[in-house]
Amino acid sequence: MNKNNLQELVTKIQQKHHQDKGGKNASYIPYLASVPAQLSALAVVTAEGEVYASGDSDYGFAIESISKVATLALALEDKGSETVRRKVGDSPTGLPFNSVMALELHQDKPLSPLVNAGAMATTSIIEAKDKEERWARILDFQRQMASERVVLSDEVNESEQTTNFHNRAIAWLLYSAEHMFCDPMEACEVYTRQCSTLINTVDLATMAATLAAGGKNPISQKQVIKPQNIPHILAEMMMEGFYEKSGDWAYTVGLPSKSGVGGGIMAVVPNVMGIAAFSPPLDSAGNSVRGQKMVHELAHTLGLNLFLPK
Secondary structure, three states: OOHHHHHHHHHHHHHHHOOOOOOEOOOOOHHHHOOOOOOOEEEEEEOOOOEEEEEOOOOOEEOHHHHHHHHHHHHHHHHOHHHHHHHOOOOOOOOOOOOOHHHHOOOOOOOOOOOHHHHHHHHHOOOOOOHHHHHHHHHHHHHHHOOOOOEEOHHHHHHHHOOOHHHHHHHHHHHHOOOOOOOHHHHHHHHHHHOOEEEOHHHHHHHHHHHHOOOEOOOOOOEOOOHHHHHHHHHHHHHHOOHHHHHHHHHHOOOOEEEOOOOEEEEEEOOOEEEEEEOOOEOOOOOEHHHHHHHHHHHHHHOOOOOOOO
16 A cells, blocks of 8 residues: 555544544543543554554543553563563453452462553562652653653643552552562552653554564664564553453454553554554543544554454
8 A cells, every 4th residue: 555545544544433422531530531522533653654644643642551561661671571471470361450359369460561550560670779760761761662742741640640549559469469579659659650641643653663663663763672572562462452352352453452541542563553543432441432443444454453364
């Protein structure tokens, strides 16, 4: 498909779905409830750095759980895959992203770095001398994978820090079972900050394209992640990127992907492109309703499912 045709397809799909009904904004975080529900965007960044976008692609939204992918990548860079696998885990929980039951069923080990418990454990193993260095390194890594436009939103952060009691409880459970590797409240606070950055759809597609291009940001041309760590990240995204609906997403779309309750979705087509979609209304599992439709249709139209016979 040539450049003009790809831009036309991105525009056509975004415009087709941007007024679709269904879902509702996350309400347990006050900031997210206030984001205009009509917003939507779709973007593609290729492994060569070509950019295609349609809709509200410059709108900065809360990255939320998609940040878990960047922190996982940084932990793999710091500690290596076997250490992260041993300390955090490598398996889907099959339960909601904030499930305490998932911990109870597995002796308080989080299993996956892409659920809240595992993400806080992952945050706790980032190399840092104190809380602020831990946070600075995570923010810098998000920017390296996406762009320098990624910034902390004080409004989102305050909204989340004042409502994160459930995550604080999970952090103490991890600590009690020796699956937390720094002060638990430090890990919870930094994790909450990492979820409170703002990113737009093009930069999110760039983050996905960095994974697609073997760890090299195709816009900045900087090698951000070691190539040997990419398969581990993509495997985690395929297993747990859509929480309890990850199996359905793998079955129907067949791309390693990650969603966030801010309305963002990113999907990775290895060696080809990163795809990102944004729209705030969510399904019951916390995945953007319009975003899923846009990514699904683009992947289906272009035959991007990794499980298709070639």
